[in-house]
Amino acid sequence: MMREKLLQAIKKSGIETYSVTEKCTEGAELYFIKKDLDMRRMKKEALSDVTIYRDFEEDGKKMRGSANICIFPEMTQEEVDKAVSGAYYAASFVKNPYFELPKGKKEETVLVESSLCGKSLEEIGDAFVKALYSVDVNADAFINSSEFLMSKTNTAIYNSEGIDVSYEKYSVSGEFVVQCLTPQDVEQYQDFAYDDLDTEALATQAAQALEMVRMRAAATEAPEKGNYRLLLSGKELRDLMGLYVSRASAQMIYPGYSAYKKGMQVQGDEVKGEKLNLTLHASEPYSGEGIPMKDLQLIQNGTLERIYGTARFSYYLGVEPTGTYKAVKLDNGTKSFDEMKKAPYLHVVSFSDFSMDSFSGYFGGEIRLAYLYDGENVTPVTGGSVSGNLLELQKDMVFSTDCYKDKNYDGPFAVEFQNVAVAGR
Amino acid sequence: MKVASSERIEKKKPILKKLLDQLLQTYSYASILMTDSQGKDYSISRQGINISPNMFVEQGYVVKVYDGESYGEYSFSRIEESDIDTILEEVKNHVMPWAKQLPDGMGIKKYPQIPDEEYQFDKSTEYEISPEDIGDEEIVKRLNALREKALAQDEKILEFQTRFEYQLYHKLFLSPNKDMTQNVMWASGMLVGLIPKGEEMKMAFESCSDCGGMEVLDQLEKKIPHAVETLNRLAVSEPITPGEYECICAPDVTGMIVHEAFGHGVEMDMFVKKRALAENYIGKQVASPLVTMHDGAAAASQTASFLFDDEGTVAQDTVIIEKGILKTGMCDAQAAMALGVKPTGNGRRQGSGHKAYTRMTNTFFEPGTDKVEDMIASISYGFYLENASSGMEDPKNWGIQCLVDVAREIKDGKFTGKVFSPIVLTGYVPDLLKSISMMSDTMELAGTGYCGKGYKEWVKVSTGGPFIKAKIRLG
Structure with a gap:
């Protein structure tokens, strides 16, 4: 219905170039305080995200302007006409250099294979609730609250260059907070996201979180201020890799925000630690522009293998458009985690909010829980903050042979940095 | 118009x-x-x-x-x-x-019916x-x-x-x-x-x-x-030597402290979940007597101003801290029912497809009586902090994590011209708020930012206040 109105409006305005992403989402949500249901929600939403392009010349140079609009199911034909013609008018002031949209054809709808397919959102929700609370069996450390968001989304992407693709995908995401009351009342936040009925993984995550919050309750002091051999693990590695993913994108390179060039050594010339082997992982069948997504080797032995990105910025740089990526695979690891823990270290397992700024290279955050090994004893510590710069520390990175996997990361469990500043006692 | x-x-x-x-x-x-x-x-x-x-x-x-x-x-x-x-x-x-x-073992949290004032x-x-x-x-x-x-x-x-x-x-x-x-x-x-x-x-x-x-x-x-x-x-900045310093916070940094370090901790849906330390401090001193803090869609004309919230509660101006004493938190309608208090007009959603939570609106400290130049002149060695970039709440333990991009060095009451960056503010929220010793007679609110509940549920907010002088642990 939305598509018919939209195509009619596009025709009426004499528009030749456009692209559309149409999403229809069914959602079901559960919110708990301890083991009691606090709120349940369901939803049915639809939205078309439309880009209208307009070609023109400016000082003899070919330009392609664009403007985005949202089309909602309730909009009348007149309202859609007005929105589309308004976007076409606005595009004439958007003086961006010309580029080509990806071309394609009509493809069969892809049903993203998953063990969630065929189940109702209520059934999926119930299964994850059961899994999370299956480990909530002790009085000292327990689940304080939780949220479960289940969805089934149908995405259709079509453009003026023949692309007409669609896919259906189920997903589950949410968060939970674990709490421990003694010797001090503390909590830990956790989030989760799955494209499969991976209830076992959620139960494992919850069990580990409960153990971690017990340790945090036992931690009373911040580490002393100074420089440490720092170990980071789990989801922080995904954030660290975000620097390379961001700097290798055409969107960052074209304006000069990133100086990355194909073939360069991203960690510099004097790498004493491990050279990175990083792959961009396709977690959707198509990019937002309808380009079929596939895994791409981004960095091999520390060398940038390719620049990736959307059609516009890829065209400007003369590289193949690939779409943008959320997930990575890191093929590194030369030292077992146990080996990493043989010499004194500070292993931060939980930050208030871990920051990785790809512009400056800065990473860090306030320490919620860390394990400090002084060569004799391991002590849980809390408070103080880590401040490092990946651009300086990337030469000496060593990764664990032990692995970790979540929705957006598959690779080593831990990384070791030398001589990182910690603000503490 | x-x-x-x-x-x-x-x-x-x-x-x-x-x-x-x-x-x-x-x-x-x-x-x-x-x-x-x-x-x-x-x-x-x-x-x-x-x-x-x-x-x-x-x-x-x-x-x-x-x-x-x-x-x-x-x-x-x-x-x-x-x-x-x-x-x-x-x-x-x-x-x-x-x-x-x-599933078995799960129950239902029981609530009364929402009071429905006309x-x-x-x-x-x-x-x-x-x-x-x-x-x-x-x-x-x-x-x-x-x-x-x-x-x-x-x-x-x-x-x-x-x-x-x-x-x-x-x-x-x-x-x-x-x-x-x-x-x-x-x-x-x-x-x-x-x-x-x-x-x-x-x-x-x-x-x-x-x-x-x-x-x-x-x-x-x-x-x-x-x-x-x-x-x-x-462009010529250096990393700071970690430590506790006397600081002058520009209004945007004051705003981040008000919002991230303290404001999230008085969102009363956190009281219902027993996730906020502030619940135990109502009626107690949590800040310097110089500090009076407001939140409310009706408390200021800014990007988070509205007439009623997403649960139909009319907008208010809530005094959260009065002269250093924590008076109340802010709450949505459901949290208010659970706690037996009146909602404060803070029930907000990212959009129709999202749940309403207790959310901040326009949140700020009232101005004081000091001149900014006197505040800077009063610092023997410390920093002027500005360009607040991000922050994270810790309602349970009142831990601070705020990032600022610029710390200008002050020696003997004067700027040296040296800048340190980036800067992490850490410490215990009441320690910082109680250390506030001067507040400027002017204030500013900024509403370009978005606030999340944890890592999602974005809403438009404004934050700010006067320049403040406080002791802060920087890293």
Whole structure:
């Protein structure tokens, strides 16, 4: 219905170039305080995200302007006409250099294979609730609250260059907070996201979180201020890799925000630690522009293998458009985690909010829980903050042979940095 | 001028009243929230020119019902009279029965019925110049002129991105005793600069915002020299030696401390979950006697100003801290029922497809009586902190994590010209607030930011206050 109105409006305005992403989402949500249901929600939403392009010349140079609009199911034909013609008018002031949209054809709808397919959102929700609370069996450390968001989304992407693709995908995401009351009342936040009925993984995550919050309750002091051999693990590695993913994108390179060039050594010339082997992982069948997504080797032995990105910025740089990526695979690891823990270290397992700024290279955050090994004893510590710069520390990175996997990361469990500043006692 | 009403709301209201009547035949309480919103984001940078919808643009509905013990919601994006039966079926056959089909061991949190005070109004906020009247061409032209002027100041500066965004929204709230409509417009602008420092890119920004329209952008031009000076200092900045220092916080850093370090901890849905230490400190001293803190959509005219929240509670001005004593938190309607208190008009959603939580609005410290120059002169060795970049809450333990981009060194009451960056503020919230020894006689609110609940559920907020002098652990 939305598509018919939209195509009619596009025709009426004499528009030749456009692209559309149409999403229809069914959602079901559960919110708990301890083991009691606090709120349940369901939803049915639809939205078309439309880009209208307009070609023109400016000082003899070919330009392609664009403007985005949202089309909602309730909009009348007149309202859609007005929105589309308004976007076409606005595009004439958007003086961006010309580029080509990806071309394609009509493809069969892809049903993203998953063990969630065929189940109702209520059934999926119930299964994850059961899994999370299956480990909530002790009085000292327990689940304080939780949220479960289940969805089934149908995405259709079509453009003026023949692309007409669609896919259906189920997903589950949410968060939970674990709490421990003694010797001090503390909590830990956790989030989760799955494209499969991976209830076992959620139960494992919850069990580990409960153990971690017990340790945090036992931690009373911040580490002393100074420089440490720092170990980071789990989801922080995904954030660290975000620097390379961001700097290798055409969107960052074209304006000069990133100086990355194909073939360069991203960690510099004097790498004493491990050279990175990083792959961009396709977690959707198509990019937002309808380009079929596939895994791409981004960095091999520390060398940038390719620049990736959307059609516009890829065209400007003369590289193949690939779409943008959320997930990575890191093929590194030369030292077992146990080996990493043989010499004194500070292993931060939980930050208030871990920051990785790809512009400056800065990473860090306030320490919620860390394990400090002084060569004799391991002590849980809390408070103080880590401040490092990946651009300086990337030469000496060593990764664990032990692995970790979540929705957006598959690779080593831990990384070791030398001589990182910690603000503490 | 007042923001005009929505024709869509006028057209849909009779259908929604019928839906409400039908819901009330089954449920003792029901409400409907309708949102009709438009708005655009404009930006110009080396990446090009961008015109796109504002992130909060939507047309949507939320039905909320009470079944005698608990609440459920159904949200959707279209309704005609012929859809009423389908919506009723979804609510009666899917949403509400789900509570009885949960896995063994799970229960239901029981609530009383929402008090439904009678209100009928149709109110609007004011603006001077509508972005829609000005038009895309003129807005792009103004942003471009601003960018060119900023870039012309110094060739070492790689980038000055200019941004303008606005949202114009209309909301209708219907319940047995309420029939309220609000029409609100806010606008904000930003100037984001980048300067290279070796392999790093250092960033500085300036902003402007208000509950209003295009006139807001006029404030940005005069901030260009400060942004240029900051970028040049950042290009030669150094990492700071960790430690506790006497600091002067610029209003944007004060705002981040108010919002991130303290404000999240007094969101009372956290009290219900026993996740906030502040619950034990009501009536107790948590800050210096110089500190009085407000939150409320009616507390200031800024980007988080509105007439009623997303649960139909009329906007308020809540005094959170009075002369250092914690008076109350802020809460949504459901948290208020759980705690036996009155809601404060802080029940907000990212959009119709999202749950309402207790959320901040315009949150700030009242100004004091000191002059900024006297405050700087009073520092023997310390830092002037500005360009707040991000922060994270810790309601349970009142730990601080705030990041700022600029710390200007002060020695013997004078700036040395040295800048340190980036800076992490850590420590224990009451220690910081109790250490406040001076507050400037002027204050500023900034509403260019978005606030998340944890890592999601974004809403527009404003934060700020005066310049403050405090002892802060920096790293």
